Amino acid sequence: MSPLTLESVSVRYSRAGTHFDAVHDVSFSVAEGEVLALVGESGSGKSTLARAIVGLTPISMGSITFDDKPLPTRGRRPVGIVFQNPLGSLDARMSVEKALVEILQVHRLVPASQRRQRCHELLELVGLPQEVARLKPGSLSGGQQQRVSIARAMAAEPRILILDEPVSALDVSIRAQVLRLLDDLRSRLGIGLLFIGHDLAVVRQLADRVAVLYRGELVEMASAEQFFASPEHEYSRLLLDSVPSLASPAKREETTAVSENGDNDDNDDNDDES
């Protein structure tokens, strides 16, 4: 079953009479219980697409549906989102409990009498001790902050969670903890994950399927096995070859004379890494 479905989605930016598709004709679906990784570099349109799915950016063509129905914008939303920088999405002056209670209140998710109880359940769900409830984001570690962001996203009981570079800002030793949590949410609750990232090493550890976005277009969609063993698209191969590994130090020789188109971001409009 594929509850989240994108069909021929385009996101167009217009400026001074010229149009530019940050996302062009993208179709895919995410099933419950699966991890689909959407990979691409800055300017590929991956974050634009993530924002479009949750309604933060309007789409100019195509459709985004959940169980064949348009996505609701209020109440129990079936698709949640977690951003890269947890401090950016948490109010520094608000305690963790207040931040969680607020979400429950705004979206009228549980009756007032049950909000505190639900808040404690959410903390438990993301593996945070209850003492954290009283604390403000600033006194939490990066990993704990990201857990709070995930708890906030889980408050609406989504069936699909979009994760926009959720571990890129975390220390390597903390990354694995958060990835474990996400994998755990998937297997325990059966939610689907749309994991957006540029770090193929992380994708390797988590994804069932991989979708590659290049300059706004989907250039490859394959099972993780297939993608990592024999990527089809030239750009996918370049991506894989570029990942530094411990096994093969610097095989690539510097070739300054060779054209380096990928280094020239001609489409600055499309730079969606903010």
Next chain:
Amino acid sequence: MVVNTRPTGNGTRLEVKHLSVEVHRDTGWRQAVRDVSFTVESGERVALVGESGSGKSLTALSIAGLLPQGARIADGEILLDGLDLVTADKKTLRRIRGKTVGFVFQNPMTSLDPLVRVGSQVKEALRAHHIGDRKSRASRSVQMLERTGIHDADDRVHNFPHQFSGGMQQRAMIAGALAADPSLLIADEPTTALDVTVQARVLALLKSLSEERALSLLMITHDLAVASQIAERVIVMYAGRVLEDAPVRTIVERPHHPYTEALLALVPDLRNAVDLPAPIPGNPIPGWDAGSGCPFATRCLHARDECTDTPWSLRSIAPEHLSACIRDQASRDAEVLIR
């Protein structure tokens, strides 16, 4: 191509001895870097690897003489070609900075002046050190940008930084840092903000530049895989201390300290399907929260009482291999048997 090639010098370029750095927190000065010692030989590429709070950047900034307000060198020596930078006067430091030591930082946009054309910024590096005349500085700045892989450099020198992509900005930074032909380049996470394909090219560029000019490179990174691509030697830092120092092959194939082992286990092998790696429990700690024993002991799977009781020290466990882990070979073998 750059004509200016220096013959490979011999000997030690940089020697950091017992460096301690303090930072000011609300209750006073706290020790963030503790008793750090290492060397960088002439033409050698060394990576300083650690997570946030490990003290790697403070160490680099100390060498650069660029510690921010609220941080100070509390103890130790930093010898560059035998000259102690900690006690050197300002005039000497000004002469050395940028000329003998070049710097490249993580985010090029914080180092490049957005209002000054790229070529002028490279020229400024030369003018500040009274290198060449107006004309030769102009041609050298074009040459440097070309060498770092900027196409149509003679046109591009007239661009402002925002007209460059992230990778090109980082190349321009490298061009500026190398313009005065320094003998040591300190690069603090130079590729962290870049896309992976651009990162690969910038790493290859740094490597070839260092080989070509016998340039010593001290690269600061949180990523062991990146370190292993470029460095000949890796120094692993944690909580303001050095935990291991060895040639890159040794670090990758025969790591001694459990923290190094744990970091290595987190670097996935893309070719083979792997389960999620077991996370390192707990969080990284700042130097001032570490006791006198092994700072990693609280998170270490092998820790025993003596790990926290025995004062930290770096010991030679094999030629060119230093480790702060007190477990001896016998107990390591025994652990393997038990497992």
